[in-house]
Amino acid sequence: MARLYLNESPFPPSPRVVEELARSGYVLNRYYDRELWNKLIKLLSHYAKLPREYVSPYPSSSEALCKLLRLARRERLRAVSLRPGFHAMKDFARVEDVELEYFDLELPSFELDVDKLLKTVDENTMLFIFNPNNPTSNVLIRDPSIVREIASRVRILVIDEAYYEFSGITFAPLVKELGNLVIVRTMSKAFCLAGARVGYVLASPEMIKRLDSLRIKFDIPIPSIAAAVAALQDLDHVKKVVEAIKVMRSRMARELEAMGLRVLPSATNFLFVEVGVRGTEVAAKLREKGIMVTAFDDPPSIQNFIRVSIGKEDENARFLRALREVLKEMGRLAN
């Protein structure tokens, strides 16, 4: 099976991770390792170019998003997310018992109409923006002044930068100026550590205190911390991974466009492709051919799309071959 449906990195993490993981085994009888934890904070602080008190690691960015939703419930805020947007938010809202509202992106290219957004949100809103967005792969905001404006109009502005290393765009420096801005990042993508479940939050010390008060002690396992530390000590590996994925992504986008398909401009490790027929059907047929991709029935505007992660060379080639066959079968491509 080619796993191209979770936007995982096709490459394993830095070889240093293996060593550090093994080493963590010798202290696994302990709930925490202060030294390792401090190393992680220091490395993240250096990586995000922010003082330590602006950084808080979480057991996955998913958990950080859950805790933010929990904060919204506690403080009786409206939680608003964009649509189409990160589909897991629905699950997070369910487990956190939060009713999520949606704001629609503009067709046909799923862009953000900021003026319209500002008319929808209010001073009682916790707004979630995934930048770049998922599943649409595009960047929604490039300009810090837009972030400043939105932040001034909501209670809390959460910007998820899961694909920061691919987009090169971050608003992390703004957390020093905007007390209500929360940046959420993950080590699952460019750092190739999805299985370690490590993410982090960048925000004002006050905001971090509020958020951290909603979690329990020792919630990040020592081996995960060790893996994150090792990965952060090998930024060359991250750079190589990101470059390799970008090269393959361009090639794949060109091939898909050559098939007459619309591909959204991607700033991530995946592509969002308009296939012209029901995406869930295409995904089911691809699965029969050993290729796993994602498609969505909701919202209707993306029913004719599939989301495909950039995999290894041979996986991408197999995907393209299989997609051609499927679209021919479905009458969408000429034989």
Added chain:
Amino acid sequence: MARLYLNESPFPPSPRVVEELARSGYVLNRYYDRELWNKLIKLLSHYAKLPREYVSPYPSSSEALCKLLRLARRERLRAVSLRPGFHAMKDFARVEDVELEYFDLELPSFELDVDKLLKTVDENTMLFIFNPNNPTSNVLIRDPSIVREIASRVRILVIDEAYYEFSGITFAPLVKELGNLVIVRTMSKAFCLAGARVGYVLASPEMIKRLDSLRIKFDIPIPSIAAAVAALQDLDHVKKVVEAIKVMRSRMARELEAMGLRVLPSATNFLFVEVGVRGTEVAAKLREKGIMVTAFDDPPSIQNFIRVSIGKEDENARFLRALREVLKEMGRLAN
């Protein structure tokens, strides 16, 4: 510092854990490893002597307890815990936004008066019993018929068996007969995996479904699963660890009693010791001497106790020496 305050194992986990952890590094770019997960379920099922559908691993027993409290909130149940009891329950209730009620154990030995308990709980209660109890170290229930009776009088009965390997007492077989019984266990103690944050729930498939619906996907990191799998494959190690701790525990209890202190009968990897003076003061003075133990101001009935984990031989000796000094300083022991 001698860490004798978290009831950690003083011994590292099975050497197999190190190997398996290292191996997990090569698949860490993935969110999950189906094969490894299935292995964990199979091993836990075998270990707990229950069919697979009665077993659900959690990212720590703490998280399982949190999800249970979440269930209580969702279903508008009274959450009742025993007092003195597991102090972290207060934190769990706080983060899960649940008001916890307490039922007092009987002085002077912190035993459970079942008849009195049955008058307090009702069909709307989720009752938490830690058996053996923490911090009191004693077994509260030995007889399955008591469990049956309590279960028949509450909505959900949760029994935490964190120290099962030390007590030898489990009510796990009853989950096949009692649909509202939930057994919570951890791999943090006898398996020496505190840092991996792996626990598990044993309950009816229906109960597990209800509980699992409150969690998010991929919430246990791959290295933690790998560590748990390796540890479960080396039960000899667990046996040796438990035996060694029991031997040291008896010796330590005798020495403390020789000092004229009351020691509660322990079925755990720690001792609960009546020191005759304020426990928090003793703990603070011990800390100055490089020994970390726990003491509690709440409830008042345990203010003159300290809780000390069984450590390595030399740590235990250092603790005893330091305690003697401290109690002499405090006028509790003759010079």
